[in-house]
Amino acid sequence: PGCEHSVTSWLASWRFIVEEEEMECPMNFCYMLLFLQHFSVVAGLYEDQVGDFDWHQSYLGRVKSVRFDQSSHTTKRIIVSAHSNVLASINARTGQILWRHVLEMSGSIDALLHQNGALITVSRGGRLVRSWDPSSGLLIWESATPGSQQRDSPQWLNGGVQAELVQHPEGKGYIVVVLSGYLLTAWLHSGGKQLWNVTINKEPGNGGYLMSSHGDILYVAKLRDRIHAIFHSYQLISGQETQPSQMVSTPWLSFETSSCLITGHHFLVCVDKVTEAFHWLSLNSTEKHLFEMAFVQSLGDSMIGSSPMYVSHLGHETPNYQEFLLHLSTGKKVVITFDPVTEKPIAKKTFELNQDVQMATFGDMTILFILSQKQQGLLDIQCLTTEDLRELSELAQTVEMPDHVGAPKQAFVYLFHKKDKSLGYRILLVTEDCVVSLIQQNGRLLWTREESLSDVRAVEFLDLPISTGKSHMENLFIELATATGDPVSLFLQRITVQLTQLQMFLGSLNGKQEDELEDLTIEGMSRDRFNLRKLIVVLTSPGKLFGIDSQDGKVHWQLYLPDLKPMTGIDNGRDAGVYFMFVQRTSEHFPHPPQIAIVGSSKGQCSGSLIYFINPLTGRLVRPDILSEGPCLPYTAIQASLLPAEDDESMRVLLLIDNELKAHVFPHSAAALEAVGLQQPAVFIHTVNCSSGSVAGYSLQSRESERTVELIEAWTVKLQSDSKIIFHAARPSHEHVHAQALVLRDRSVLYKYLNPNMIAIGTEATTEKGGVVIYIIDSVTGSIIHHAKHRGVRGPIQMIHSENWFLYHLWNPRQRRYEVAVLDLYEASVERNDTHVSSLDPSLSPKILAQSFIFSSAVSTVSVTLTEKGITHKAVLFGLSNGAILSLPKMLLDARRTVSVAQEARFVVGMSLEVTVVWGGFKQF
Numbered sequence: 001p002g003c004e005h006s007v008t009s010w011l012a013s014w015r016f017i018v019e020e021e022e023m024e025c026p027m028n029f030c031y032m033l034l035f036l037q038h039f040s041v042v043a044g045l046y047e048d049q050v051g052d053f054d055w056h057q058s059y060l061g062r063v064k065s066v067r068f069d070q071s072s073h074t075t076k077r078i079i080v081s082a083h084s085n086v087l088a089s090i091n092a093r094t095g096q097i098l099w100r101h102v103l104e105m106s107g108s109i110d111a112l113l114h115q116n117g118a119l120i121t122v123s124r125g126g127r128l129v130r131s132w133d134p135s136s137g138l139l140i141w142e143s144a145t146p147g148s149q150q151r152d153s154p155q156w157l158n159g160g161v162q163a164e165l166v167q168h169p170e171g172k173g174y175i176v177v178v179l180s181g182y183l184l185t186a187w188l189h190s191g192g193k194q195l196w197n198v199t200i201n202k203e204p205g206n207g208g209y210l211m212s213s214h215g216d217i218l219y220v221a222k223l224r225d226r227i228h229a230i231f232h233s234y235q236l237i238s239g240q241e242t243q244p245s246q247m248v249s250t251p252w253l254s255f256e257t258s259s260c261l262i263t264g265h266h267f268l269v270c271v272d273k274v275t276e277a278f279h280w281l282s283l284n285s286t287e288k289h290l291f292e293m294a295f296v297q298s299l300g301d302s303m304i305g306s307s308p309m310y311v312s313h314l315g316h317e318t319p320n321y322q323e324f325l326l327h328l329s330t331g332k333k334v335v336i337t338f339d340p341v342t343e344k345p346i347a348k349k350t351f352e353l354n355q356d357v358q359m360a361t362f363g364d365m366t367i368l369f370i371l372s373q374k375q376q377g378l379l380d381i382q383c384l385t386t387e388d389l390r391e392l393s394e395l396a397q398t399v400e401m402p403d404h405v406g407a408p409k410q411a412f413v414y415l416f417h418k419k420d421k422s423l424g425y426r427i428l429l430v431t432e433d434c435v436v437s438l439i440q441q442n443g444r445l446l447w448t449r450e451e452s453l454s455d456v457r458a459v460e461f462l463d464l465p466i467s468t469g470k471s472h473m474e475n476l477f478i479e480l481a482t483a484t485g486d487p488v489s490l491f492l493q494r495i496t497v498q499l500t501q502l503q504m505f506l507g508s509l510n511g512k513q514e515d516e517l518e519d520l521t522i523e524g525m526s527r528d529r530f531n532l533r534k535l536i537v538v539l540t541s542p543g544k545l546f547g548i549d550s551q552d553g554k555v556h557w558q559l560y561l562p563d564l565k566p567m568t569g570i571d572n573g574r575d576a577g578v579y580f581m582f583v584q585r586t587s588e589h590f591p592h593p594p595q596i597a598i599v600g601s602s603k604g605q606c607s608g609s610l611i612y613f614i615n616p617l618t619g620r621l622v623r624p625d626i627l628s629e630g631p632c633l634p635y636t637a638i639q640a641s642l643l644p645a646e647d648d649e650s651m652r653v654l655l656l657i658d659n660e661l662k663a664h665v666f667p668h669s670a671a672a673l674e675a676v677g678l679q680q681p682a683v684f685i686h687t688v689n690c691s692s693g694s695v696a697g698y699s700l701q702s703r704e705s706e707r708t709v710e711l712i713e714a715w716t717v718k719l720q721s722d723s724k725i726i727f728h729a730a731r732p733s734h735e736h737v738h739a740q741a742l743v744l745r746d747r748s749v750l751y752k753y754l755n756p757n758m759i760a761i762g763t764e765a766t767t768e769k770g771g772v773v774i775y776i777i778d779s780v781t782g783s784i785i786h787h788a789k790h791r792g793v794r795g796p797i798q799m800i801h802s803e804n805w806f807l808y809h810l811w812n813p814r815q816r817r818y819e820v821a822v823l824d825l826y827e828a829s830v831e832r833n834d835t836h837v838s839s840l841d842p843s844l845s846p847k848i849l850a851q852s853f854i855f856s857s858a859v860s861t862v863s864v865t866l867t868e869k870g871i872t873h874k875a876v877l878f879g880l881s882n883g884a885i886l887s888l889p890k891m892l893l894d895a896r897r898t899v900s901v902a903q904e905a906r907f908v909v910g911m912s913l914e915v916t917v918v919w920g921g922f923k924q925f
Helices: 002-020 026-037 155-160 468-482 487-509 670-682 903-915
Strands: 063-069 077-082 086-091 097-102 109-115 118-123 128-132 139-144 161-167 174-180 183-188 194-199 207-214 217-224 228-235 246-249 258-262 267-272 277-282 292-295 308-313 324-328 333-338 345-351 355-362 365-375 378-385 397-400 408-417 423-431 435-439 445-450 456-463 534-540 544-549 555-560 580-585 595-602 610-615 620-622 637-646 652-658 663-666 684-689 694-703 708-718 723-730 741-743 749-751 758-765 772-778 784-790 794-802 805-812 817-826 847-855 859-864 875-880 885-889
Touching (some): 063 109, 063 423, 077 109, 109 174, 118 161, 118 174, 128 174, 161 207, 174 207, 207 258, 217 258, 258 308, 267 308, 333 355, 355 408, 365 408, 365 423, 456 580, 456 595, 580 637, 637 670, 637 684, 652 670, 652 684, 670 694, 723 805, 758 794, 758 805, 772 794, 772 817, 794 859
Antiparallel strands (some): 063 077, 077 086, 118 128, 161 174, 174 183, 217 228, 228 246, 267 277, 277 292, 324 333, 355 365, 378 397, 408 423, 423 435, 435 445, 456 534, 534 544, 610 620, 637 652, 652 663, 684 694, 805 817, 817 847
């Protein structure tokens, strides 16, 4: 408004002068209009716009099963189930998600069945059976059964869950049959009516079940570990047994060393890698079931010198094919089938380690697809007929894959007839880095999806470098300030700098933004005036990095590290693995490029940990001299942290602690060790051992002569023996505290206890009564500042530490509710020292204020908002289990709150609630 008033007054004065002098100057008026066009319109946010996504991207996760849906002639769909319990439909032409359902967190999708518009999912160990509409994703019906999932069963038994979608013998659609452990249930697909339910005789001990259908008969094989196998047959419509069950002794069958499956022609096949024997029998035989046996090496010369490992199906559609794969210890795969006359196994063809073999059927033709990556970036596809292994050269092709994509892991093939009645196919390819691509027969990729972004393990925000134009101007001013010479040359240099600055200003007025210059460090990206635009460096679980623009979500670069995997047992005792990722040098130190360090485990090629140094602006690996032999370290890192010391090239020193509690620094240079030596009196390290329930603190000692850094134990705290550590939290190192005290309504001052060395440890009792204890420990001296015990409370705990307060979320089984507890720490009414905080010279015990609040939802993560100077009021961010993000002002979760609020306090809180936005961002299905 002030600017508008000034411009309006100035125009009114100009008009008055023109009228007073009675002059007509249309040219000057046009110039004035052109000048006013360059005023930018001020834009703002409405209240309902706060909390909306700037950009949003949806993903599926690591693909588990795929079905091609051709029930609609207008839209070709691909039905996908993921390991993250996601069911979705993808447009086959564009790769966009048509619909998506994130199912319950507990359990996974055990089976995905699809035939002619019928879509069935079986999840939670066979306990939930659902029917879906493939076109819209709507749930048609759902049925729940008790289920009996075998959790200790081997992988080839699929957790004891078997499911089939069988055509009704009387032509009444389909029948859904699910075998969950010893429970066999059948439903009618149209309507979800349960036809029958059979309980197979349950025996104590380790066992598993396999199922197959043939016409209107269901065959069930019950396998007992090293004892026997029992075979049952049931009527598909009524569920009655067609003949008495038969028992066959199987002392050679071991769930640890054996693998079994049922082929398409109803042969039960088992292979044992210890005895190297091959066992089989026919389920639909009218005679007594007996296993036949042959040694694997007798099946062909390709098996000599190798032992069998396991067997697997060919193809992913049901029913299964007669052929199956035998995996050998050398990595080779052998296609095995049965002779139709002698019913003996025959080895048809052997394939190499890097070849993925799949099978697809269209009409009466069955084709064998062989996918192999002979060299980086080229995928070779060969096609063979299953009858005579004749090569189909017209279907063979070579596909050029992107450089950042990993090796093929799974392939799903779909055959169809083209318009000219020739045979065509599409292949949905899943690679090691969770990239999903659809390959057309002409050898091109229709689309690619980066599904690894659904499992992000580490994130860093990087400031963008300034544009080349700004850098050039700064260099000109530096040269002008340091220039020497006669007055004429200095005058010409000054005029040159001012003309260059005027040229850049006129270019910005004409719409030419600095972000559009071609000589940027990152194409299409440069720092804005307020430095709000960042580069998001994301590291996913498969070991793939992405450089993402925070403005629009565009991926600028990708880098796949095939040998990198998360480190397990590091993240506060959680099962999920983590990576260590740190920004060692930002983009502020020209001419040195920024650098990010990544520490993780190896997938098998390295016995120790892996460390990579990457330029986050280009996504390329950086090779310091210390890593001349590669990224493999001769030790296993258990902790990593950035030290406040910097070397002579503005590189932050990275400290690694191995499993033998030895310290290692990167870069390992004399300048870095000297910087560590200067900072070592103020650096303390603490470790948390979740298994033993102990916390230890260490100090650093740098020896520049030996170029080593040692850890010296300073203290150790052993927590209760009947409890386990389930979480720990520390204050963010980059957090700034703006207000060091609170002014109360009586004008008194309450000073915050701002000890940056505080850590919080959460333990849970292992007894039946349970209970959670929170310890607040000084990480420099090891002294316990405070501890709080919650009786009868259970984890998991989600905790944060900011400024002088701790907040954690837990479950109260007695009251059957979630609770949020807050601990605020304050000093006395007189601050002892306002410039220096030392744990070695502590003040009096802080004053602890505690409060608990009832929370209405489960929480998967908790965080707090951070600003550059810490001026803005804090807000607590809750990541809810249903995918929502809830933001609550910290003042609502204040430990000083009482039940009865005074009038003036109620007025302050009410005013704050009016300007504080509480919002939830939900997943878009």
